Amino acid sequence: MNSEAADLVAKHVMTFEEILMKNVNKIAFKPRKTKALLHGHCHQKAFDAMGPVEQILSHIDGLEVEPIVTSCCGMAGDFGYAADTFDYSVKMAELNLLPTIRKADENTLIIADGTSCRSQILDGSGRKAIHVARFLDQQLAGSNN
Incomplete structure (x- = not known):
């Protein structure tokens, strides 16, 4: 593999959120006075x-974001669905992720x-989590989502 080509591509790759941050002054978000618990998946944490x-x-007025201090949720793709690893998956989630979510107010995102x-x-908690892109879409000024 051509290292120079890979380096060139790497210099120009951005996450969805990084692209938004480069254009944040052009984006109008509706305020949202609430608390949100934020869980990063393993790839986000690793990189x-x-x-x-x-x-x-942080550009949504009134939104109080609290990152959940945790490692892997325990699923690791299909790891948590396999019969021989299911119990390990649940134990990982029960270390901090699920207890933190269960303690949260029902209005907490x-x-x-x-x-x-x-x-x-x-x-594990009965709570529905939302992808950040969907949440941001709901918060766009003028959005009916």
Whole structure:
């Protein structure tokens, strides 16, 4: 593989949230006076990509974002669905993720980008988590979502 080509691509790759932050002055968000618990999926944490998520959310007036201090939700893709690893998956989620969500007020938003993370949260707490992109779409001024 051509290292120079890979370096060139890497310099120009941005996450969705980084793109939004570059254009944040052109975006009007509706205020939202509420608390949101934020869970980052493993890839976001591994690549130190939670900062831009928190930054873009900070542009919504009234939104109080609290990152959940946790490691993997326990799903790791299909790891949590396999019969021989299901119990481990639940134990991982019960370390901090699920107890934190269960303690939260029912009006607290749960934001989680990982598909399997959202499944684990729903199955383990009964709470529905939303992807940050969907949440931001709902908060766009002029949006009826």
